[in-house]
Structure formats: structure tokens, C-alpha cells
Amino acid sequence: MTAEPGRCYATAAAVWDADAGPPRAELLTRAERSVAGFSVRILAHALGSLSSGESAHAWPRAWVHGVTDLAAATALVDAPLRRVLRPAGPAFVHAGPELVPMTLLEAMGRLVDRPAVLVTFVQDAMAPHHEALAAAIILARQPTPRALNLYPPVLRRTSAYLGPLPKHAHPLASIARITTAINVGRPTIETTPSEEGHDDVHWRIELDTPD
Amino acid sequence: MAGFPLTAWALRHPWGGDADAVFDRTRAAASSEAPPSAPPIESLAALLDELEPAWSRARARWGASRVAVVSGAAVPTGPTSVSPDALRARVRARLGPEPAYLSRLAYRAGALMAMVSAERLIRASLVDAVLVAAVGDRASALVLVERLGEGFVGLRASAEASGPAEGSPVDAPTLRDVVSPAWSVAGSAPLDYVHALPAVEASQAAAEDDALRAVLGSVPCGRAHPEDPAGLDAVGATDVVLAAVSLRRGFAPHPAGPELEHDRVLVVGRCPASACAALLLEARA
Numbered sequence: 001m002t003a004e005p006g007r008c009y010a011t012a013a014a015v016w017d018a019d020a021g022p023p024r025a026e027l028l029t030r031a032e033r034s035v036a037g038f039s040v041r042i043l044a045h046a047l048g049s050l051s052s053g054e055s056a057h058a059w060p061r062a063w064v065h066g067v068t069d070l071a072a073a074t075a076l077v078d079a080p081l082r083r084v085l086r087p088a089g090p091a092f093v094h095a096g097p098e099l100v101p102m103t104l105l106e107a108m109g110r111l112v113d114r115p116a117v118l119v120t121f122v123q124d125a126m127a128p129h130h131e132a133l134a135a136a137i138i139l140a141r142q143p144t145p146r147a148l149n150l151y152p153p154v155l156r157r158t159s160a161y162l163g164p165l166p167k168h169a170h171p172l173a174s175i176a177r178i179t180t181a182i183n184v185g186r187p188t189i190e191t192t193p194s195e196e197g198h199d200d201v202h203w204r205i206e207l208d209t210p211d
Numbered sequence: 212m213a214g215f216p217l218t219a220w221a222l223r224h225p226w227g228g229d230a231d232a233v234f235d236r237t238r239a240a241a242s243s244e245a246p247p248s249a250p251p252i253e254s255l256a257a258l259l260d261e262l263e264p265a266w267s268r269a270r271a272r273w274g275a276s277r278v279a280v281v282s283g284a285a286v287p288t289g290p291t292s293v294s295p296d297a298l299r300a301r302v303r304a305r306l307g308p309e310p311a312y313l314s315r316l317a318y319r320a321g322a323l324m325a326m327v328s329a330e331r332l333i334r335a336s337l338v339d340a341v342l343v344a345a346v347g348d349r350a351s352a353l354v355l356v357e358r359l360g361e362g363f364v365g366l367r368a369s370a371e372a373s374g375p376a377e378g379s380p381v382d383a384p385t386l387r388d389v390v391s392p393a394w395s396v397a398g399s400a401p402l403d404y405v406h407a408l409p410a411v412e413a414s415q416a417a418a419e420d421d422a423l424r425a426v427l428g429s430v431p432c433g434r435a436h437p438e439d440p441a442g443l444d445a446v447g448a449t450d451v452v453l454a455a456v457s458l459r460r461g462f463a464p465h466p467a468g469p470e471l472e473h474d475r476v477l478v479v480g481r482c483p484a485s486a487c488a489a490l491l492l493e494a495r496a
């Protein structure tokens with residue numbers, strides 16, 4: 001009665017964080033860089049690392065963006081990133097503390113219609129706890145030589161030994177670790193919070209080497 | 212196969228307390244008639260109460276890990292909009308932390324995009340049942356879609372595509388990119404009518420109608436909502452409910468709307484500077 005979901009492979013990933021230095025954002029023109037906000041520039045930097053010089057037509061036709069800041073989401077619509085990533089335009093997903101697993105879930109759903117999906121996240125610095133961070137991942141139906149198999153996020157009861165998840169964790173901390181795991185081809189299991197006030201359940205995101 | 216059944220729905224709207232009442236009003240109201248004042252977010256509690264039995268059955272049938280809630284919201288959110296965070300908090304307080312929950316944000320059509328996500332998540336076998344929630348300051352709707360179940364109306368197909376941020380008021384190729392695949396799933400069988408979401412301006416509505424005719428031919432096309440940006444958070448979900456009722460009642464939801472000769476309605480919406488989406492609804496045998 002319940003069909004198996006299609007396979008999903010994380011084929012490429014890139015991240016910008018404070019350790020990367022000033023964002024280069026070379027995908028943008030000089031004029032675009034001069035007026036773009038910091039979030040757009042760090043995301044453009046991550047996308048530039050992801051594309052590695054590939055031409056624009058190589059981008060997937062589907063783009064899912066996990067929204068951490070509702071006000072910034074609408075600014076992104078008109079940002080030059082749409083020019084860079086055309087023909088894809090962003091589909092915005094918002095899910096509070098569950099943003100990473102839910103954005104991945106929405107992106108995985110899109111693989112039923114598209115061979116690949118671009119997934120992005122960006123968070124500007126938020127004092128006092130969070131540094132700026134941007135991440136970009138490509139999910140695909142077909143594996144590449146170093147791709148990891150991404151399983152659908154699942155809710156699990158939180159074990160006593162795991163304890164409560166940190167209250168001031170960066171909202172994109174898990175996607176930063178996932179991005180690193182994809183880049184080095186390392187199987188990993190990420191644990192992210194569920195809804196605030198529900199410490200008894202958490203989301204589990206698993207990446208593994210293909211069979 | 213006639214799609215994933217809409218096993219339950221509930222609607223609150225200035226024009227009536229349930230879907231049939233709103234449907235009757237759309238068939239009787241003159242387009243210039245202003246709707247009365249809107250229900251607040253508290254209507255969501257009543258809607259959740261109304262759908263709770265169906266939701267509990269779906270959750271028991273499929274399991275907590277195989278059901279999800281997808282809400283829709285308009286961006287930018289207006290001063291009277293219900294924020295996605297507030298909506299999620301209300302739904303989670305009622306349904307608990309276990310269903311997967313995500314919000315689709317889209318200018319003027321977040322709820323339609325939520326319906327598309329629901330169909331796609333089931334079709335991709337990531338979940339087996341989705342509750343779509345959309346709450347505006349003037350109208351609210353819940354729709355339960357399941358992989359299998361009892362329901363006269365099925366969600367047969369969906370398609371979504373993004374268009375250019377700038378450009379002509381109507382992006383005909385993008386409209387074609389969503390209408391053609393959604394329609395072709397049913398073998399491009401005859402459509403009774405096309406239910407289009409409100410356009411930003413009347414001139415855009417006319418241009419969109421022309422673009423739809425270019426793809427579909429002379430299928431009757433209607434828009435049921437007053438073009439009021441303040442009440443658009445629920446647009447899409449309310450349109451799906453009205454389209455579903457139209458299939459059950461056999462008439463299009465418009466003043467003097469035509470009798471439906473077939474069993475198929477296409478719901479189409481376009482977010483300016485963002486995306487287009489189409490849903491094909493069919494009566495199930």
C-alpha cells in the first residue's frame with residue numbers, strides 16, 4: 001500500500017562561513033555585487049564554489065530555498081541570483097526550527113518531477129549566537145561517483161542519553177555539517193530539533209554511501 | 212486511477228460557514244458585492260476540530276511518520292496576515308509535534324503551492340497523507356489528501372514551474388509548462404472549466420486567460436475571488452475546495468456558471484515574479 005520513495009543522492013555541496021573570508025560572489029556582476037546584500041553575496045559565493053565554473057545552463061531547473069528570515073526571502077526573489085540560476089526560480093520553504101529537514105523533504109519530493117534539485121540556505125549574522133552562513137546542495141535521482149545516498153528525514157523519539165538539544169544552536173548548523181559530509185563523502189547521521197517545547201522528538205537525517 | 216482522494220475539507224469564508232454555503236454564494240453574488248468582515252485566526256481552531264476525526268483516521272491508518280502538514284502563506288506578509296510561525300504553532304498545539312510540517316511561501320499563492328507540494332510528496336512516496344492548511348484574515352481552509360481513501364474528488368496531477376522575475380505580465384511559456392503536464396496526465400481529456408487564481412491586475416487576468424486559451428482551447432475560465440490582496444493567504448486552498456465542490460455539485464462556482472459536462476477541473480495560479488502552478492481535479496468513479 002505504501003510505495004518506496006525514489007532514491008535521492010546528494011551529488012555536490014558548498015558552504016560559505018566566516019572562515020572562508022570575504023565572499024567573492026563571482027557569479028554576480030560587479031554592479032550586482034555592489035548593491036547586493038550580504039546574504040545574497042555569501043549565497044552567491046557558495047553557489048560559485050558549487051558550480052566550479054560550470055555554465056548557467058548546468059543548474060537544475062528546480063530550486064528550493066529554506067527561509068530563515070521571512071523579510072529576506074522576498075528580497076531574494078528580485079536578487080540577481082535569479083538571473084544566475086535561471087530558468088529556476090526559488091520555491092520558499094519555512095519551517096522554524098525544523099527548517100533543514102523540511103526543506104530537504106520538499107526538495108526530495110521535487111525529484112519525482114525533476115532529475116535534480118538545487119537546495120540553498122542562508123543566514124545573516126544574528127548577535128549574539130549566530131554567525132553568517134550559506135549553503136548550497138544539489139540533490140539528484142542519479143548518483144555520481146562520490147555522491148551520498150540521502151534518506152528522507154524521519155522523526156525519532158529522543159533517547160535519554162542524547163539529552164536536550166542546545167537552545168542556541170545555529171539554525172543552519174546541521175546543514176553545514178551535512179555539506180561537509182557530502183564534500184568528503186563521509187556517511188553521517190544528523191540530529192536536529194523538532195518543534196520548540198517538544199524535546200522528546202527530533203529529526204534524523206541520514207546520508208550513506210550508495211549500495 | 213483518478214488521483215489521490217480529497218478525503219476531507221473544511222472552509223471558513225466571509226461568504227459562508229462551510230464549503231457548500233460559499234459555493235452557493237459564488238453562484239449568486241454579483242462580482243461588485245463586498246464580502247462581510249473576516250473571521251480571525253481563531254477560525255482555525257474550529258476548522259481543526261472539524262477535520263480532527265478524519266485526520267485521526269488518516270494518522271492511525273498510515274502512521275505518524277507517514278503523515279504531514281503543509282501550510283501555505285503569502286509573502287510578503289501583510290499587516291493582517293497570519294504569520295507562518297503563528298499558524299504552525301496553532302496547528303502543532305492541536306495535532307502534536309509528530310507530523311512533518313512545512314510552509315510554502317509564495318507571493319499571492321502560497322496555499323496553491325502547498326497543495327502542489329502535498330500531491331508531490333504523496334506521489335514521491337515520501338508520505339501517505341497530507342493536511343494542507345491555509346489561514347488568511349478573511350478566509351481559511353483545510354484539505355486532507357490521502358494516497359487511498361473515500362472521496363468523490365481526486366487530486367489527479369500537479370505541476371509547478373518558475374518563471375522569469377521580470378518581463379511580460381504574462382509568462383505564457385511558464386503557464387504552458389505547468390498546464391500541459393498537469394492536463395496530459397489525464398490524457399488531455401476534455402476539461403469542464405479552468406479555475407484561475409486572482410491576477411494582480413485586470414489586464415493581467417485577461418492576458419492570462421489568453422495564454423490559457425492558447426494551451427487549452429476554449430475552455431471556460433473563471434476567477435471566484437475578489438481581487439483583494441489583504442485576503443490572499445488562503446487563496447489556492449479555498450480555490451481547490453470550491454473546485455472540488457463544483458465537481459460534486461455539477462456547476463462552476465460563478466454567477467450563471469456553466470453546468471459541468473465532464474468530471475475534470477483545472478486550477479491554475481501564477482505568482483508574479485515567482486512561479487506558476489496547476490492542479491488537476493477529477494471526480495472519482
